[in-house]
Amino acid sequence: MAESFTERFQQLCREKNLAVTHQRLVIYREVMQMHNHPSPEQVYDRVKPELPSISLATVYKTLHTFVETGLIREVSPHHGSMRIEPNEHRHPHFLCLQCRAITDLSDHELDFAALKASVPAGFQVEHVSTEVRGICGNCLAKNAAQAPN
Amino acid sequence: MAESFTERFQQLCREKNLAVTHQRLVIYREVMQMHNHPSPEQVYDRVKPELPSISLATVYKTLHTFVETGLIREVSPHHGSMRIEPNEHRHPHFLCLQCRAITDLSDHELDFAALKASVPAGFQVEHVSTEVRGICGNCLAKNAAQAPN
DNA sequence: TGCTAAACGATAATTATTATCGTACTCTCA
DNA sequence: TGAGAGTACGATAATAATTATCGTTTAGCA
Ligand SMILES: [Mn+2]
Ligand SMILES: [Mn+2]
Ligand SMILES: [Zn+2]
Ligand SMILES: [Zn+2]
Numbered sequence: 001m002a003e004s005f006t007e008r009f010q011q012l013c014r015e016k017n018l019a020v021t022h023q024r025l026v027i028y029r030e031v032m033q034m035h036n037h038p039s040p041e042q043v044y045d046r047v048k049p050e051l052p053s054i055s056l057a058t059v060y061k062t063l064h065t066f067v068e069t070g071l072i073r074e075v076s077p078h079h080g081s082m083r084i085e086p087n088e089h090r091h092p093h094f095l096c097l098q099c100r101a102i103t104d105l106s107d108h109e110l111d112f113a114a115l116k117a118s119v120p121a122g123f124q125v126e127h128v129s130t131e132v133r134g135i136c137g138n139c140l141a142k143n144a145a146q147a148p149n
Numbered sequence: 150m151a152e153s154f155t156e157r158f159q160q161l162c163r164e165k166n167l168a169v170t171h172q173r174l175v176i177y178r179e180v181m182q183m184h185n186h187p188s189p190e191q192v193y194d195r196v197k198p199e200l201p202s203i204s205l206a207t208v209y210k211t212l213h214t215f216v217e218t219g220l221i222r223e224v225s226p227h228h229g230s231m232r233i234e235p236n237e238h239r240h241p242h243f244l245c246l247q248c249r250a251i252t253d254l255s256d257h258e259l260d261f262a263a264l265k266a267s268v269p270a271g272f273q274v275e276h277v278s279t280e281v282r283g284i285c286g287n288c289l290a291k292n293a294a295q296a297p298n
Numbered sequence: 299t300g301c302t303a304a305a306c307g308a309t310a311a312t313t314a315t316t317a318t319c320g321t322a323c324t325c326t327c328a
Numbered sequence: 329t330g331a332g333a334g335t336a337c338g339a340t341a342a343t344a345a346t347t348a349t350c351g352t353t354t355a356g357c358a
Contacts, residue, residue, distance in 0.1 A: 032235050037251045039230040055307040075232040076225045081188040083224040086181050102186045105267045118254045122286035130279045137271035204338040
């Protein structure tokens, strides 16, 4: 009954319509064992011993594939370039994972006291931000128009 | 009594020990009037009509200066490269603005219902994240050691 | 097993950002 | 108010991160 890691990964890939390749398996396994927040380069360094001929481009492509299909997440989605926030008031953001648009959400009342209490002692808090990720209305409409069922 | 924008900016610069230059004034004024989340390139395009000989490098340097001194903020601080989140459980992050280290915070109970309610109708929510920015204990210790008073 | 589409590896190209360096400007301080 | 020191600016080269290209290999499936 005990399903192996490999079997679970194959199952995941089938669900997401991804070909099961050795490279993807190793990258997934190693990433899941890294308990920090690795960069693509760090993932590359980590899998290289087991896959000596792997290309850095493959690591990038694989990580993207995993993020797109939801197998893994990135810490904070890349906007391509630095983005300035001219709005000085505290407000949450909605970030579209498809078009990368950043939308201000109206102010809200979150319990920041609880959050701040979870910050390790000796850390200095500067700012607290919240972000909702998903697909914006525009993109959803566009998607529906392209693939009507 | 009515303080002009220029006077307020000069005051801000004095507080932060920044030289008051025409370029800085124009960049600050224009950024504050942009109600989206502009990239450095977009800021450059915006100030160019008024400062035809300005360099893109100056825009970058000025924006950094403003961010460092707290005159403006960036939407999500640049980690230099993509960062993978292998931890599938929801948890907030602490991001050190000095060394860029990303620390997992322990889980907490925020009122996500209120936040989700603020998302525009027709948007699809995928994930909600919270982030605390500041200076980590390491950096604070390092800073204290370098400038003991 | 054999075909076809997808994935991979090598590497070139692009994009975003930072560094360098000579010139210009700002800010004291006479 | 003018000189000098130091910072900022502009032009541009360099670097870092990411993406595109393309020939070869492989996975999925009949
Ligand atoms: Mn905003
Ligand atoms: Mn994390
Ligand atoms: Zn969108
Ligand atoms: Zn730090």
